[in-house]
Amino acid sequence: MNALSWALHSKEDWQRKAADPKIRAKWYEEAVSQIDEDDEDELMTEGMRACSEAIWYSDRLIQDDVLQRLKSAAKALEDVPDSEKDWHPGSDDQVLDLIHPSLYCLVYGRTHAYLPNEPRTAANLLPVHRPPTTRFESLTSSEHAMYDKRFNERLLAQLDDFVSEDFCWMPSDFAVDSDGVVALASPYINNLHPVKHQSLYRAIEEILTAFIPMFERVLGDANLDMSGRNAPYGPIGSRGYVNCIWDNLREEPEDPRSFPKTLPEAMEYEGQLEEGFKPVPLRGMTIQCIIKLANIHLTPENPQYDGGSWHIEGMANEGIVASGIYYYDEENLTQSKLAFRSPVGDPHYHFQNDHECQVMLYDIDNNTNCVQDLGAVITKAGRALSWPNLYQHRVSPIELADPSKPGHRKILAIFLVDPTKALIPSASDVPPQQAEWAVDAFEEAWASAGPRSVLSALPLELRDMIKEEILASGTVMTLKEAEDYRLELMEERTSSIKYHNEVVSERTFNMCEH
Template identity: 35%
Template sequence: MSAMSRFDLPGLNLPLSWVPRSKSYKGPAEGEGRDLIKTALNETDMQDGWTRLPLTTLREITMMQIMNALTDKPGWEEKVFDNAIAEKWKAEAMATEDRDVTQKMMDWVIAELRWKADNFKKTGIVNVYNGDVVKSDVAISQDLKLSLRSAVEKLENIPVNRKDYHPGSDGKVLDLVHPSLFPLIYGRSRILHDRLLGLDDCIQNSGRGEVIAIPPKGEDNNTSVRRRGYPAPADPYSRKFQWLPCDVDISEPTRVTITSYINNLHPEYHPDLYSIIESVIGKAIPLWNRSLSPLIEHDFHQRINYSLAFSADPDDVSEEEKPQREANESENAYYERIWEWEENYRVAEQPEPEAFTPPKLANHIDLHKDYGHRGLQIIVKLANIELSPEKPTYDGGSWHVEGQMNEHICATALYYFDNENITESYLAFRQQSSTEDADDLGYPQGVHGWLEEVYGCENYGPGVQKIGTITCSENRLLTFPNVLQHQVQPFSLVDRSKHGHRKILALFLVDPGIRVISTANVPPQQKEWWAEEVDRQTGGTKKAIGGLSKELRDMIFEEAGDFPIAMEEAKELRLELMEERKHYSTRLEEAFEENTFSLCEH
């Protein structure tokens, strides 16, 4: 395995599409010697089936949704062992009219929750949906939550004309820290080739470095290979922009240290917020371990193993009992009628779980243990959704995964730290499911209705299943991998005469097996930060540069050239980035649904 320096990065001394790999028949190991975690950012991963979860019965999806709801109840980890309460929960679930819930399903649910409760008491963490989606309402202490609220106020309490509402949000989404502002810009951003920036020297180096080259289009793109039966994948890499992560030291098992600046969060003005975000990252790491572990060995827990059977089958009906051909009815019309009768008569037998058996705990990844020697890279976002009597509703978002391949995001952590005067809100998830699992079930000629009855899917339809939602309750820490698409659901004000909000800290984890260009390589690009530093070094506003007046000095700042970048231009560049990612996201959504069911007619 060839040695690599901290300056051998995709887009800097390496092809933009370079990825590490483990030793195989293709050649020796490269980089860390580990293959990257599979994500739905990569069409080739999707086409090869690496991002697909097992095809999941509707009943199992219902069981996971019930367990999610029950683990939202305060004290569930104790109550589940009270037989009277457990029986009450079973009865309530089975009495729900719009759900297919049986005694055996609920027996499994209670047994699994009792098994999970023991682990929850030790960790405060619970896995909810396969993939895995993981939640905790106790990982973040009340003191830490209140400290975060207080520290964020400095970003919020600024003049209205300086507030940055996200483009296209109708003035409802206030960006406090967003990676689309001042990203890495190929052919424009300056980068250091010989040293790494820390928190103490990043501001002083604003404007320094060499302009990074635009990556050539002719590079061998080893992460985007055309597969037979699929359209050629879209180029998953941008040759214009990359979000910039900060570097994070996790070499000590109980300590997390941000070692390079968070893009768009001034390290000298917000040291307390840096410290708080470090603490939240530390709390998110155990949840990320849970979310990512199943992907390492493609090992997903299945509660129901299904074998196709029918509770009512036309083949068991005698010819005399079947509809008879009517007088003057054509043969084709009769066979069409018989086919419709058989379709309506045949009912797929709904599966039941067996007795609960504990799954193997998939501890295939431990970020501290596996990557403590090199650290993590994390992209930070802080945003408020603000509603008012004039704008009382939030319409929700689209199905998506985070980022482009430039960032190699493998998982997300969301922390909801302040909800006020809003209705209950949810984050929905959907998975790619293995269509081959359906092919492996023996089914009669031309009989496909069971696919919808048992799995909620349609023949010739996409191999995609909606698996459920998570409540975005205050103080909830939530993690999930980038193989699942997620979608913010609509919500609104409770009291429409008052204002309301939801405040979120988002952490996007760069695949720890690869390093990308980060804020350790790129000095701050904000012209405002640079001008303030020049002011500081020359004695401030009362001491002119070279004897010049403040007015002339301000003119010099204004005419300093196209770098560092002024806020007005940064917002224009953000629109370019958003438009590019909009097109890529649309293509990814199509690719997410490209693998379809194609049951044979035999």
């Protein structure tokens, strides 16, 4: 059903076509023709309806003039000497980072921030320390739905492993007015110079403005009241209300294959989920977003990108609740998809070794992963895509369409921090950590100083001493330091992703009770 839903929603102008009874009838016939005859009655009953997975996309979200401004502004980051290009570590010179939150990230105990609501003086510029978190409180609001306290205490006991002791991506604050128009509220976006790249700042604000309605809908889906969708849980071990496959039998037959199966009819669905849907308003708020701008470049010598791993964005420190990606440019690449999956809890209401029922109901066999595949979205140029950060996602492999020519794909990613939680340290309180920016600012101040300025009277030796003091202040980092911290952060998050997959997404399904 997920695949069918994606196929229909991917059709151009699908809303108009879906309102036409003739087209709907044709779609139904096409769908039925692709289903095995034995499965037709089970999969296409009148009471069934494809569920909303809180994944939204649009091919018309960003206007063409905004797209052109983004492309033009991004070229200033792309057209730099090869020695200054920041190829993502481990990407085999295929992923070019233009803006990446792992570089010059917030390092606990090393990064300095001004005390909130205090004068911006040196005395109030202090190292940032990791905020205290408890296991369940470290979850974002949307993750509470995934980690059910009743049945997953074992997982909750391990949540500290998803909190970084050392690092945090640093967001910027954005003000959203009552009309949904976004303006940067912080002095800068991390790793994007606020003076040299003003045009890119404006483009990012325009694109985030377009994403606000989509984020509001994603959060609305993620927070949807699911009461009434499932039967209430009874005490663990109670199965009195379950009458699954074998009608009028008090216990599972010795040989299930010898008995006719009676499947319950799906209850009539009257659109309760859609009626209960309410977008989560972001207008009139100050939200925090982490910005990423990156390209994939393939060449005839290096023609294939192997794709990514299953992961969610960030760690509990960032509290990312939703991701948005704008695929703004692509050339000479094969079709690529972004796949989604979600961990599921193992059911607590079946007989031991109820093998046939588990396969029929869940399409999950014994000793397979407790994970539900949610389908994949084609990621073509011009597409804007958003989803809740409780889903893992993975980029499919890509290769050159014409292996004799180079190709590329360019994205702008926006990670939305949970707007219901207290603000985390951001570019509003953390001065830029780039030592190069600080030295350049001093040089510009000296060069523009008038003849009566104290700066203009400084001898060269004193100016050099001041620059050395800036570098030794502990409030800025050299590029080498930032790159070293990035490698440590990447190693930590790789381990966290692996651990998350082991304890959450790749737990095995087994109805054998011990």
